[in-house]
Amino acid sequence: MGNFWRLYVQTHLQDEQKVADHLESCMAPLSVATGEIAEMANPTGAHAGVGHVELLFDHAVKAHECDLILSQLALTHSVTTNVEILGDRDWVTASLRELPAVAADRIIVRGAHVPMPAQGGQIHLLVEAGLAFGTGHHETTRGCLLALQRLERAGLKPGKILDVGTGTGILAMAAAKLFSCPIWASDIDAVSVGFARETLKRNGLAAIRLIHAPGTRHPDILRQQPFGLVVANILANPLIAMAGDLTHATQPGGRLILAGLLHWQFRRVLAAYQSHGMVLEHRHQEGDWSIMTLRRP
Known part of the structure; x- marks a missing residue:
C-alpha cells in the first residue's frame, strides 16, 4: 500500500454536510468523513459550532485544482484547510487508538488501551479502533x-x-x-x-x-x-x-x-x-x- 493524502477542512457546523457533498463531487476522494471521525483527526482540537470534513486520497492532491475548488467554495462558505501526507498506515484506526474513555453517567465507553476496572454499578462497553x-x-x-x-x-x-x-x-x-x-x-x-x-x-x-x-x-x-x-x-x-x-x-x-x-x-x-x-x-x-x-x- 502506498502513501495517502488527507485534506482537512473546517467550516461552520451547519454547512458541514454541504461542504462535504461539494468536495466529494468535485474531487472524487477515496472516502469522506464528517463530524466525529474527521474531528478526531484534527491536530489542533475542536471548537463548538465548528464543522469538520476530511477527505482521503490515494494520490497527491494537485495544488492548483485544490486551490480552485476551495476558492470557489470560499465564496459561499467559511472554510479553512490543511493538506498532509499520511504515509502507509490505517489513518482512522491510528486516530481512534488515542481516544480516552468516555463517561455517560454509569456507562463507560473505552478501548482496550484504556484499562479501567468497573466500579459501583458502572457499565463498561469495549469498542476498539476501526x-x-x-x-x-x-x-x-x-x-x-x-x-x-x-x-x-x-x-x-x-x-x-x-x-x-x-x-x-x-x-x-x-x-x-x-x-x-x-x-x-x-x-x-x-x-x-x-x-x-x-x-x-x-x-x-x-x-x-x-x-x-x-x-x-x-x-x-x-x-x-x-x-x-x-x-x-x-x-x-x-x-x-x-x-x-x-x-x-x-x-x-x-x-x-x-x-x-x-x-x-x-x-x-x-x-x-x-x-x-x-x-x-x-x-x-x-x-x-x-x-x-x-x-x-
Whole structure:
C-alpha cells in the first residue's frame, strides 16, 4: 500500500454536510468523513459550532485544482484547510487508538488501551479502533446513552428494542445492559454491521440481532415491530423522511429516542413526528446537538 493524502477542512457546523457533498463531487476522494471521525483527526482540537470534513486520497492532491475548488467554495462558505501526507498506515484506526474513555453517567465507553476496572454499578462497553462510525465520543451518542439511562431509571419495560443506524453497536449494547429484553440493530452500511458484530462478540452480547438494512424496511424488523423502545441516532433529514416508519415501529405507550439533529433543526424534526401523533416527553442538549425522547400515545 502506498502513501495517502488527507485534506482537512473546517467550516461552520451547519454547512458541514454541504461542504462535504461539494468536495466529494468535485474531487472524487477515496472516502469522506464528517463530524466525529474527521474531528478526531484534527491536530489542533475542536471548537463548538465548528464543522469538520476530511477527505482521503490515494494520490497527491494537485495544488492548483485544490486551490480552485476551495476558492470557489470560499465564496459561499467559511472554510479553512490543511493538506498532509499520511504515509502507509490505517489513518482512522491510528486516530481512534488515542481516544480516552468516555463517561455517560454509569456507562463507560473505552478501548482496550484504556484499562479501567468497573466500579459501583458502572457499565463498561469495549469498542476498539476501526472504520465504522461511532466510538462514544460524539455528543449525540453520549446524549442517547443518557436518554436510555433516564428511561431505565423511570422503570420503562420495553419488551423489545430496535436500534436504527447502529454504527459500532454502542447504543444496542447499552440497551442490552440496561434492559432485559431482545434487541434488534440495523445499519445501512455493511462495514458498520461487520464491525458491530465483532464488537458485540467482544462484549459478550452476540445475541443482539444485527441486520444490514436501510431503516426499518427489512422483513425481520417488519415481522417484529412494534417495539417498546426505538433508538435512531442518524441525521435530521433522514429522521424526517423516516418519521412514519419509526412511528409505526414504536408500539403504543412505547418510546422513541431521536438524535443527530442540531438545535436549529429540532423544531422541524419534532413537527414531522407530531404530525404522526408522537408526543415530546423529554429534550436533552449536548453541545450543538439536541436529543429528544418521544412517546407514542
